[in-house]
Amino acid sequence: MACANTTVAFNETPEVVECRGERFRLFLDAATIQKRVAELGRQISRDYADRQPILIGVLNGAFMFLADLMRYLTIDCEVDFLKLSSYGAAKVSSGQVYELKKIDADIQGRHVLVVEDIVDTGLSMQFILERLQAYEPASVATVTLLHKAEATQVDVPLDYVGFQIPNKFVIGYGLDYGQLARNLNAIYILEE
Ligand SMILES: O=P(O)(O)OC[C@H]1O[C@H](OP(=O)(O)OP(=O)(O)O)[C@H](O)[C@@H]1O
Ligand SMILES: Nc1nc2[nH]cnc2c(=O)[nH]1
Ligand SMILES: [Mg+2]
Numbered sequence: 001m002a003c004a005n006t007t008v009a010f011n012e013t014p015e016v017v018e019c020r021g022e023r024f025r026l027f028l029d030a031a032t033i034q035k036r037v038a039e040l041g042r043q044i045s046r047d048y049a050d051r052q053p054i055l056i057g058v059l060n061g062a063f064m065f066l067a068d069l070m071r072y073l074t075i076d077c078e079v080d081f082l083k084l085s086s087y088g089a090a091k092v093s094s095g096q097v098y099e100l101k102k103i104d105a106d107i108q109g110r111h112v113l114v115v116e117d118i119v120d121t122g123l124s125m126q127f128i129l130e131r132l133q134a135y136e137p138a139s140v141a142t143v144t145l146l147h148k149a150e151a152t153q154v155d156v157p158l159d160y161v162g163f164q165i166p167n168k169f170v171i172g173y174g175l176d177y178g179q180l181a182r183n184l185n186a187i188y189i190l191e192e
Helices: 030-047 063-071 123-133
Strands: 016-019 022-028 054-059 078-085 098-101 111-119 139-147 160-164 187-190
Touching: 030 063, 030 139, 030 160, 054 063, 054 123, 063 111, 078 123, 111 123, 123 139
Parallel strands: 054 078, 054 111, 111 139, 139 160
Antiparallel strands: 016 022, 022 187, 078 098
């Protein structure tokens, strides 16, 4: 099944998808993802029981994970977004992080949860954490659905991690390949 020019309905999870001429194999199915996101939601709700955090989603990749995670939070919370770009259309990080949109919310004195789809080299998360400190939040914690520990080059604190994954390129559930494949309901890994 191709994701470049074929519609994959939200309830379909093929074993293999083709995107921009590359084959990807099913790695984390929708049920597995939802179960883990629910666990993270429960854990964050417990940890923030006496606080009202603001979730900062990192566009574009984190939009789907953030939307699901918020629905598993049983505490009052707010949301805002910033937008970065580092991967471009490639399968490896450019090593350069660009800020494409700043946050709008005033986070001074607030409890911030940075929500990422993936921490790979760690350069995006490092850039975000440095930027956010300037706004003097009361606390900052990080949430990432995926972590490629083998690829992480910098020391960034990760407070909530959904899945540790191998150092391979993945797509789906918000993660793109040249802007495509974000709409897949599961996560697929590059076949080499
Ligand atoms: O740890 P790193 O090596 O910095 O990589 C992680 C970042 O790369 C991807 O975003 P990207 O910049 O490709 O933009 P996108 O979110 O719009 O897909 C991903 O969504 C993370 O934000
Ligand atoms: N789609 C995608 N984006 C990334 N950004 C950093 N790592 C990855 C990855 O493995 N897949
Ligand atoms: Mg991103």
